[in-house]
Amino acid sequence: MMTTINNLIPIAIASLLIGIIVNARRTPLWAEAYRRLGRNRVAMFAFAIICFYGTVALLDSIAWQDSKTSESQTILDRIFSGVAVERTYSAPMADMTIGEPKLHPLKARHILGTDGNGRDVFFRTLKGCRTAILIGSLTSLIVLPIGLLFGLLAGYYGKVVDDTIQYVYTVVGSVPDILLLITLVLVLGRGLDKICYAIGFTSWIGLCRLIRGETLKHRDREYVRAARSLGASDFRIMTRHILPNLLPIVIITLVLGFSGFVMMETILTYLGIGVPPEFGSWGNMIDSARMELAREPVIWWHLASASGALFLLVLAFNIFGDALRDAIDPRLRTR
C-alpha cells in the first residue's frame, strides 16, 4: 500500500506539470510566449536537457520490491542492474583496475569508470538527479506559497499589514543567507526535507519583495477598481484578477531560482550539513572527490562526472530561464 502511494506521488506531480505546460498554450499570453520560445533553438535544447533530468529523476522515484532480494528497487536500479560491480577504482573505458598494488582485469567496461567501492560512476551520477530535482522542486514549492501570500497581502492591504510583513522579511533578510541556512540546518538536523525547509525559509524574501512591489503597482489600476466597484471581494480580486497578472514574473523567478537551490546543496554538503551520505547526491560525490584528487594516480572522473552533471543542469536552467523571460515579456529583455 505504502509503495503504491509513494509511486503515485511522483507520477501525479509529473503529469500535473505536463498538463499545466500543455494546457497553458490555450491562453493568448502563453500561446504567444510558446511561439517565441519555439523559435529559440538553444532554449528548446536547454528545455530538452531539463526534461531528460526530470525523466531520470522520475525513473528513480518509482520503486517496488524485487521478488528475489525483497529489496525495494527503482526503475533506474533495474535498468542498471546488469552493470557489474568491480573491486575498486577504474578509469573511464579502462580494462584494468587502478590504485591497488596488484591490478585486476575488469568484468566490463564503464564509460565513466568506477568509484572506490567499484560502483559504476555513470550510474551514481544518474542517481544524483533525483536528489537535485527533489531539492529544487520541494524548495520551490515552499518558497512559492509563502512568497505569494505575504507579497500579495502586503502589497494589497498596505498600512499595518504591509509594515508587519516588511518588518518580518527585513529581520529574516538581515541575517546573511549562508549563516541563516547553517543555523537552521544545525537546529533542524540533517535530512533531505530539512534542507529544503531551510533553503526555502531563506529564499522566500526575494519573491515576496517582488510580488509586493508588483501588487502595489496593480492595486490602483483601473481593472482592479472596476472589479471592486462591481462588488468583488478582496480575496477574489487578489486571486482572480491580480494574481494572473503576476504569474509570468513568478514563473521566471522560480525557474531562474531553481538552479540556485540545487547549487546550495553542494555547498551545504561540503560544510558537513548537507544531504545525508545514504542519498546519492552530486554534493556528496564532489565532496568525496576532494580526497581522491590527492591520490596517486589521480582519480578525476568522479569529480568530473558529478560536476559536469550539475553544471549541465544549472546551465540548462539559466539559458531556459533567460529565454522564458524574453518570450513572456519582451520589455524585460536584457538585449
Added chain:
Amino acid sequence: MFKYILRRILYAVPILITVSFLTIMLFYGVFPPDRIARQNLSIKNPSPKQIQKWLVEHGYDKPKNEQVRVQTINLLTLQFGKSDANGEDIWEHVRKGAVPSFSIALLIFVGVQVASIGAALFLAYFRGTYVDQWGTFLGVLLMSINSTIYIITLQFVLGKILKLFPMGGYQGGLTGVRFVLLPALIGIIASLGGLTRLYRTFMLEEMNLDYVRTARAKGVGESAILFKHVLKNAAIPIITSSVATIPALFLGSILVESFFNIPGLGNYLVDAINSADFAVVRSMVFLGTVLTIVGYIMTDICYALVDPRVRLE
C-alpha cells in the same frame, strides 16, 4: 544628513533585538542546552552529574526565562562569552580571524569590481555583435559552475600540477601575499560571470536614454559616450549594489577559507559547525547581521551621495 543617518540607525535597533532574541530562542527552543552538553561531552552516555557540571561551567544552569533574557542582552552588547567546545574567548578569535578574512575578501571585492566593470564596458561597446553574444554566453557559463568546483579544480590545477601557488595556509605580512593570491583569484572568477551580466544590463539601460542620443547627435564618439557619460551614470546602480556587501567582507568567504586552511572567520565558523559549538555559531550569526545592516545603511547613504536626485527628507 546627520539626522537621516541617526534615524536609519534607530530603525536598525528593533531589528537587531528581534534577530538576537530569535537566534537564542531557536537554539533554546529546538536545541536545549543539555543536548548541546551531550554533543560536546565526547563520552558515551554521560551521567546527569557530568551534564550538570558542563551546564554550570558554560553558564547554562539558570532558569530558562532568565537565561534567554541574559543571553539576548549579551548578544546585543556583543559580549559573546566563551566557546562551548573549548572554552576559548570568542571575541579574541573573532579579532584574530578578521584580519586574514578581510584581506582576502577585500582583494576579491576590488578584483571582481574592476574585472566585471571592465568586461561589462567591453561587452557594452560591442553590443549587438557576435562579441557581445558570445561574451554574454560565457558569462552564463561562468555563472553555472558551482563555487566548490572552481575551488577544487583550480586548487588542483594551479596549485598541485602547475605549482604556481601554495596549496594552502596563511602568513601575515608581505611574505604572506603568495598565500592569498590563489584564493582571491578563485573568488574573483567565481562571481565574475554573474556580476558582468548584471553590470552590462545597467550600462545598456543607460545606452537607450535621451542624453546618450543627444550626445551622439552632437557627434560625440562612441567610446567617449561610453566612458564619459554612460560609465558615470551606470556607476549609481553599481555602487549602490556593491556597497552593501562591503561590511560582510569581514566574514570572509567561508568556502575558500576552509579549503585553503586560512585562519579566518569563515574557517572558524566551519570548525564551530563541525564541533557543534553553538555559542560560536550564535555569535557569528549576530555579527553577520550587524554587518549586513551596516551595509544597508551605507547603501542608503551612498545612494544619497552619488545621486543628487535622491533627497533625504
